[in-house]
Amino acid sequence: MRTSICLFTRDLRVHDNPVLQHAARADRVIPLFVLDEAVLRGPFTRPNRTAFLLDCLRDLRTSLGELGGGLVVRTGTPATEVAGLADEVGATEVHVAADVSAYAQAREDSLREALRTRECALHVHDAVVTAHPPGDLVPGGKDHFAVFTPYFRRWAAAPMRRVAAMPEALRMPRLRTGKLPAREELCPGELSPELPTGGESAGRQLARQWFADGIAEYESGHDDLAGDATSRLSPYLHFGCVSPVELVDRAGNSEPERAFVRQLAWRDFHHQVLAARPASSHRDYRPRGDRWREDPEAFRAWCDGRTGVPLVDAGMRQLAAEGWMHNRARMITACFLAKTLHLDWRLGAQHFLDLLVDGDIANNNMNWQWMAGTGTDTRPNRVLNPVRQAERYDPTGEYIRRYVPELRSLPAKALHDPRRIDPADLDRLGYPAPIVDVDAANAQFRADRGQP
Structure with a gap:
């Protein structure tokens, strides 16, 4: 009996998720999210995003439950938790989405090393976090595009993967799933009072409204500050509650829709820059000799x-x-x-x-x-x-x-x-x-x- 682990990271959705789609082809699948202690202790964990993340995980757990599965939640180091779970259930494969930050790349290396001696294969899926894989579109003799316009021409012409089908059902072994902690346990502190609700359900509803009522005004009104004629989908894209591939697939060919798709390409552009130059997260990509003031x-x-x-x-x-x-x-x-x-x-x-x-x-x-x-x-x-x-x-x-x-x-x-x-x-x-x-x-x- 083949057992797989579907490791969710920044792809907290059941629709158009190649990670879940491929993992679900096994006889049994364990959907897993690891509350990464290194991330929780670091400067990236903040109250607003933590609250949104927990919304996403609650919604994901509900959606997986409707498919006959559930969401296993563990706290620790991803490689350690995945390897331990693989030993516990006899998993022979782990599926995860590719990502671009230096930390994400180090996490992938750690997973590969932890599974290497366990006869458990690691499958890393592209075009889950982004519409095009960051390393697929490169100019001749270089590892990334440094200027958006030529990148966009290549991006728009390149074939995109098909929207992945959602599994009809999940077969999951009986095991302890773990409870989701309260936000204050993970990251105490004050929340912004008008935070959006996180999760795939909220993100897909917002996307439906956007394509039905909002996108027609996007090209002419996206810079109108008071009008706020933007999709507000960016938090849901960040956590993978909505799929960039599905958004591009759903958009038509009108001028407003093309303008919106161009913004999705900008998102991919920055991901491919960071994938090629991880240090640019904190170092000048092109130093200008600035001597910043201290005030x-x-x-x-x-x-x-x-x-x-x-x-x-x-x-x-x-x-x-x-x-x-x-x-x-x-x-x-x-x-x-x-x-x-x-x-x-x-x-x-x-x-x-x-x-x-x-x-x-x-x-x-x-x-x-x-x-x-x-x-x-x-x-x-x-x-x-x-x-x-x-x-x-x-x-x-x-x-x-x-x-x-x-x-x-x-x-x-x-x-x-x-x-x-x-x-x-x-x-x-x-x-x-x-x-x-x-x-x-x-x-x-x-x-x-x-x-x-």
Whole structure:
């Protein structure tokens, strides 16, 4: 009797999951998730993502139960727990999704080594976390694409795997499944008050609504901060509650749908960069000789949404409230930290990871490098002026009023440009004066980079 282990990592779904599909072909299958002690002790485990993860695991356990199986939960080192379970049930194969971070690659190596002497094969499945495997699309003579446009042309032309069928039923031996701990046991701390609900059920419902009612406005409205015409699927993609392959397969060929698919390709792009250059999670991909300032007070003001620049503060307060931020606001707040305040992008990347439900190393840190001008951006010295950005992407000031309510009574022109606000009004409203002269600071950044 052939017994397999389906090791879930960032693929917490039963639909379009090649890992589960292949594992379920055995006579018996054990779905397994390991609460990795090394991850739980590390800087990546934060309250918002932990709460979302537990939602995902509860939902996955229910879905597997409906197929006749269940979810075994263990706590420890993945290689040790998988090897121990393989010995316990006599498993001859383990299935897991490929992933790109240095830690994920080390985990795969440890699994392979632990199973090598047990006559238990490790099967690593591509195109589960991403739509295309990171190493499949490479330019001639190189190990990855460093520029998005040629990568996207190759990505769009390459055949994608078919959507995997969900198993009709699972046959699982009797064994202790283990209970899911409370969030406070894993990661105590305060949650953002408006977190989304995690899990495949919530993610698929959101995707259905998006394709039915939202995507038609995406191309024209995705930068509209107040309109929020985005899918909000990123947390569900991060945890693998929805499949990027299934999303691409479901999208049609209209202009809005193509624009949405392009964003999925950006996600793959950053994953293939990180897969080829794991150190770029914390080292400059393209060093520019920056000497970052040290200013703890300015950094704290940025984190708290108290910079005195309304659009920047609105974005940071949305992050604190929801564990999520509009992509245009992410770009503006990141540019402000790295290029206006000239503080190290790694500080901002870690703060985002502390709060973002969708925060992963590939998209978060590579996007931060892109905005800091140390990553793959072909125009590394570009600066997003928050005044111009507010006028263009929040013309009525609705987004700023939503997240900076003390300024709700002010006209849009004042919300766009804090220089238009009387200092006496700032005191009355309890809002800080700008901590920096934006134009002067941006000019200094350009001068430091040798740009007139």
